[in-house]
Amino acid sequence: MYLASLETRKHLPYVAGSVVFIVVTLLVNPWSVGHFIDHTATFGEEAGDGLLLPITRENASAIFNTVQGALRNKNAQVEPIGVSFIPAYIPEGTLLYHGNGDGQIPEGLEWVAMDHEFSYTFIADRGKHPGKHPGPPGGPGKPPSHWKPGKRPGPGPPAPSGGSGHTSMLTFRVREPLSRMILLDGSSAAKTTSGEMDQQFLLANMKDIDNPLFGEFEAAERICEWGKSFGLDGFIRIEMGYEAVICDFFDKLELVSNITVDWANNTLNLPIKLSDESLNEEYTDLFKSISAMEGYDQIRAGNVHDKRDGRILLDFSKFQTMLNRTYVGTDPYTRRIYNVSSDLREGIRDDLARVLKPGTNPYQSTNWQLMTTEIVEKFSPILRLINQTLSSDEATDLEKAKNITVFTTNTVRRFAQWSGADVSMESGLERAKLLAVKEYAHPLEPVASASDALIYSSLHKVTEMIVDAVFESFTVSRTIINSYFLKEDIDFSPLEKLQSDMIDLLNTLRWDSTFYRCSETCAWDEVCYTPSWGPSPLGWGQFGTYEDADGKRRIEPDLRCVSYKTILGHGGRPF
Ligand SMILES: *[C@@H]1O[C@H](CO)[C@@H](O)[C@H](O)[C@H]1NC(C)=O
Ligand SMILES: *[C@@H]1O[C@H](CO)[C@@H](O)[C@H](O)[C@H]1NC(C)=O
Ligand SMILES: *[C@@H]1O[C@H](CO)[C@@H](O)[C@H](O)[C@H]1NC(C)=O
Numbered sequence: 001m002y003l004a005s006l007e008t009r010k011h012l013p014y015v016a017g018s019v020v021f022i023v024v025t026l027l028v029n030p031w032s033v034g035h036f037i038d039h040t041a042t043f044g045e046e047a048g049d050g051l052l053l054p055i056t057r058e059n060a061s062a063i064f065n066t067v068q069g070a071l072r073n074k075n076a077q078v079e080p081i082g083v084s085f086i087p088a089y090i091p092e093g094t095l096l097y098h099g100n101g102d103g104q105i106p107e108g109l110e111w112v113a114m115d116h117e118f119s120y121t122f123i124a125d126r127g128k129h130p131g132k133h134p135g136p137p138g139g140p141g142k143p144p145s146h147w148k149p150g151k152r153p154g155p156g157p158p159a160p161s162g163g164s165g166h167t168s169m170l171t172f173r174v175r176e177p178l179s180r181m182i183l184l185d186g187s188s189a190a191k192t193t194s195g196e197m198d199q200q201f202l203l204a205n206m207k208d209i210d211n212p213l214f215g216e217f218e219a220a221e222r223i224c225e226w227g228k229s230f231g232l233d234g235f236i237r238i239e240m241g242y243e244a245v246i247c248d249f250f251d252k253l254e255l256v257s258n259i260t261v262d263w264a265n266n267t268l269n270l271p272i273k274l275s276d277e278s279l280n281e282e283y284t285d286l287f288k289s290i291s292a293m294e295g296y297d298q299i300r301a302g303n304v305h306d307k308r309d310g311r312i313l314l315d316f317s318k319f320q321t322m323l324n325r326t327y328v329g330t331d332p333y334t335r336r337i338y339n340v341s342s343d344l345r346e347g348i349r350d351d352l353a354r355v356l357k358p359g360t361n362p363y364q365s366t367n368w369q370l371m372t373t374e375i376v377e378k379f380s381p382i383l384r385l386i387n388q389t390l391s392s393d394e395a396t397d398l399e400k401a402k403n404i405t406v407f408t409t410n411t412v413r414r415f416a417q418w419s420g421a422d423v424s425m426e427s428g429l430e431r432a433k434l435l436a437v438k439e440y441a442h443p444l445e446p447v448a449s450a451s452d453a454l455i456y457s458s459l460h461k462v463t464e465m466i467v468d469a470v471f472e473s474f475t476v477s478r479t480i481i482n483s484y485f486l487k488e489d490i491d492f493s494p495l496e497k498l499q500s501d502m503i504d505l506l507n508t509l510r511w512d513s514t515f516y517r518c519s520e521t522c523a524w525d526e527v528c529y530t531p532s533w534g535p536s537p538l539g540w541g542q543f544g545t546y547e548d549a550d551g552k553r554r555i556e557p558d559l560r561c562v563s564y565k566t567i568l569g570h571g572g573r574p575f
């Protein structure tokens with residue numbers, strides 16, 4: 001069965017090694033989904049499984065959200081501090097973009113962006129203009145004091161230090177799959193000391209970084225050096241769009257386009273200074289708008305990938321995280337891993353080296369993100385409806401019970417066996433819950449690694465928490481409406497506990513990246529913008545954020561619609 005289905009897969013050479021791996025795994029590994037599939041009629045009762053590891057609600061939820069947020073721009077910004085490492089794969093044929101000052105293929109490690117708009121903003125206005133640069137830096141977002149425009153390490157290079165004074169846009173094509181990449185979750189390319197860069201500093205074995213801008217390059221060098229022993233191709237991060245550090249451009253990439261970018265005035269076929277000086281302000285405004293549109297294009301390219309950058313594939317069967325190794329905190333704005341013990345540091349580096357050595361194979365492992373997405377899409381409105389109903393000041397308790405019955409009955413009924421079939425109502429509901437959990441959280445391929453088992457256990461736990469809450473809401477409400485319609489005394493008191501349980505569940509789930517949205521529908525020339533934490537056309541971490549009681553900046557739950565005019569209104573692009 002495996003061989004047959006493998007025949008049809010495109011990337012045979014990479015699969016060949018895995019055939020052996022999987023066959024061996026099936027023979028020796030007790031973790032197989034077999035009994036789950038084979039006993040369909042009773043699988044509701046087989047829910048326990050030797051596969052499920054004990055895990056706390058908080059850790060299960062954090063791992064669930066890491067899987068759900070992987071390669072999604074919005075999630076990465078709303079949960080800015082990542083503490084995990086997700087082995088990734090960039091297929092053959094994918095285009096990667098790099099802007100630089102000399103048009104040469106980088107000799108050492110360098111940055112590439114997944115979107116050319118992203119690379120372009122780094123080099124568009126960096127040519128050595130003889131004359132004043134239109135659209136001066138400014139704007140409300142204050143970069144940290146060590147920030148030097150034009151000196152930025154990122155998908156763009158430092159500004160050209162001489163030569164022709166023109167920058168270049170290079171397009172690379174992946175010639176051979178980049179099968180040993182690591183995705184760093186969270187807002188991992190924000191140049192901060194608040195935790196967003198922790199995974200890089202950990203992999204690089206660096207501590208006490210006082211300047212993330214310079215620490216960043218050193219970290220990349222050290223990570224690529226560390227990766228040589230197992231063939232690391234690079235690592236993937238997000239600023240506003242996804243980008244990657246490529247350790248060796250000559251290994252698996254080929255250059256397919258090399259554009260020397262002209263000065264903006266040349267592109268418009270106009271001199272840098274007009275002879276009629278009265279037109280100069282108007283002329284500068286035109287360049288400001290072009291520059292704002294450039295920033296908007298970059299924002300838009302990132303925003304498109306709120307739903308997922310589908311060009312990168314993930315192999316969750318090799319997932320590694322600090323979450324199951326030590327306490328790192330539960331708030332994705334304050335959790336940290338920079339100071340874990342050297343044992344933990346070495347442990348995760350060794351585990352990554354071990355799992356990456358044979359290469360990733362995203363085609364042969366469960367895509368757990370499909371599962372988390374279905375769960376979030378299904379249950380986020382139901383949980384919020386219940387929560388909102390319970391906390392309503394206007395509704396009577398009876399109304400609340402009726403409404404919750406409306407929101408939950410179909411979900412319960414679909415899983416509950418006909419009570420005429422010799423099943424007591426209570427055990428029927430217990431069985432229904434088990435079945436519901438299994439149907440929402442199940443592996444698609446054999447659970448063949450400790451990582452799969454960890455993720456499966458997390459998804460299972462989270463789904464169990466949700467299903468329990470939905471069923472509890474149903475039974476509490478049902479008892480109330482039973483009493484009402486049967487003219488018995490009604491006890492409304494269980495609604496209170498239900499409410500606090502629901503608030504507690506939502507706090508544990510932390511589905512902010514689903515709940516945060518634009519309250520109005522954005523116009524066709526706008527995007528619903530999730531602020532990012534690094535430099536951006538709208539400044540550095542200020543627009544659309546607020547400061548909490550501890551002085552920590554967080555994203556406002558009400559996201560804003562943004563157009564190029566918003567950028568103009570903020571004084572143009574700040575860099
Ligand atoms: C890209 O084009 C420029 C300008 O023609 C040239 O100097 C440079 O060598 C080219 N780069 C490569 C890698 O061919
Ligand atoms: C654009 O500006 C540069 C620098 O001043 C100048 O050399 C060039 O001739 C200008 N282009 C046009 C079309 O006038
Ligand atoms: C997560 O699991 C680790 C390892 O078992 C544990 O040390 C930590 O306290 C757990 N964190 C939470 C928030 O439950």
Ligand SMILES: *[C@@H]1O[C@H](CO)[C@@H](O)[C@H](O)[C@H]1NC(C)=O
Pocket residue numbers: 336339340341
């Ligand atoms: C690491 O730092 C965090 C916050 O910066 C702190 O809460 C935690 O106790 C520290 N852990 C260790 C092992 O020092």
Ligand SMILES: *[C@@H]1O[C@H](CO)[C@@H](O)[C@H](O)[C@H]1NC(C)=O
Pocket residue numbers: 388389390392395399400403
């Ligand atoms: C309950 O449902 C009714 C009818 O759909 C609706 O008018 C009312 O606003 C709902 N109450 C709450 C608290 O959701």
Ligand SMILES: *[C@@H]1O[C@H](CO)[C@@H](O)[C@H](O)[C@H]1NC(C)=O
Pocket residue numbers: 384387388391503506515
């Ligand atoms: C749940 O209800 C509480 C109380 O009204 C509210 O503060 C909280 O924001 C709600 N949670 C969500 C996710 O809507």
Ligand SMILES: *[C@@H]1O[C@H](CO)[C@@H](O)[C@H](O)[C@H]1NC(C)=O
Pocket residue numbers: 318319320321324325351450451454
């Ligand atoms: C944590 O999970 C990884 C798989 O991601 C596993 O290899 C490791 O043994 C686990 N560690 C602990 C302490 O549970």
